[in-house]
Amino acid sequence: MAGPNPDRYYVPAPDLRYSMGGSAFVHGPLGTPQGSATPEAPAGERRLAFVGDSVCYGFFASGPENLCARVEAGLGGGWRALNFGVPGYNAHMIAATLREQALDFEGLAGVVYVFHENDLINATFASARLHLPGALRRYDLPAPAYKRLLRRSALAVFLRDRLARLGSSPAPAPSAQGSERPPSRPSSYTEALRSLMLSATSHRRAFRAHLAGMAQACRERSLSFALLYVPLEQSLQSDDPAYRDALAALCAEEGVTFLDGDAALRPARAEELYGDYSHPNGRGHELLAERTLAWAKERLLP
Secondary structure, three states: OEEEEOOEEEOOOOOOEEEEOOEEEEOOOOOOOOOOOOOOOOOOOEEEEEEEOHHHHOOOOOHHHOHHHHHHHHHOOOEEEEEOOOOOOOHHHHHHHHHHOHHHOOOEEEEEEEEEHHHHOOOOOOOOOOOOHHHHHHHOOOHHHHHHHHHOOHHHHHHHHHHHHHHOOOOOOEOOOOOEOOOOOOHHHHHHHHHHHHOOOHHHHHHHHHHHHHHHHHHHOOOEEEEEEEOOHHHHHOOOOHHHHHHHHHHHHOOOEEEEHHHHHHHHOOOOOEOOOOOEOHHHHHHHHHHHHHHHHHHHOO
C-alpha cells in the first residue's frame, strides 16, 4: 500500500494474511510481520529491532523459522524481536524505516540491520526523490522521464523480479520449505552488485551515509547496533572475499559491529541453505540466527 512519504513510498498492508513461496505471512496492525506488537512495551519487556528487506521480512523463512523469531526464542523470556523488514527496500528506505518507525517503539535495547547485497540498488535516491508518483507530478517531468525513473525504482526492481519468477517455467525440485525453487540469477547480477560496493560509486557513498545515520541514531539512544551481512548464494559459493571484506571495513570505519553471515553459512554451504538465488531458507536463517544470538547475548544480556 502507499507509504507515508517519498522515503517509504510503499509499506506492507496491515492485518494481512497470505502465503508465498511455501511460507505463510501474518501482518500485525502496523503492517509488519511481528504479530500484535505495538509501540508501547508491556512492563518488563525488552526488545530487539530488526530492519532490512525481504530477507529480514522472511521470504522462504517466515514465522518461527525466521531469524528474528529464532533470536527471540534464544534470548528467553522477557524479550521480543521486532521484525521491520520490507520486501524490495533498499538502504535508503531501510534507514527511513529505522528512523520513522522502529525507533518509536519502547523498550528497545538494540537494532540489527539485516544487510542484503542488493541494498545498494537505487540507494542514491535520497537526493532526488523522484520515485514517488506524487513527487514526479511535483517536478512536472515529461512522461518519458516518469517511465525511466519508475523503471529504476526499488519497487520496480522488486516487482520485475517477482513477475519473472511467476513466469518462469518448469517445476524445479521443491526446497526444504516445500516451495518451488526459482532459477538462479546469472553471475552478471552478482557482479553488478559487487561493483556497487567495490567501486567508488554514488551508491556506495549513499549507503555509507545511510549506515552512518543509522549508527548515530542508535548511539543517541544508547542502543546497541550491528549489521548482519547476508550474502547471495553465488557469493557464498565463491572463494573471493572482496565484497565481504569491503563491507566489514566500511562498518569498522563507521564504528558499526559487523556480524559475518558468510562465516556463519560457509561451513554448511554444501547443504541447501537458500530458497532461491537470494533468500536463505529456514536452515540458512537458523545459522544466521546463531551468529546474531551470540552477539545479542554478549551485548544485551546481563
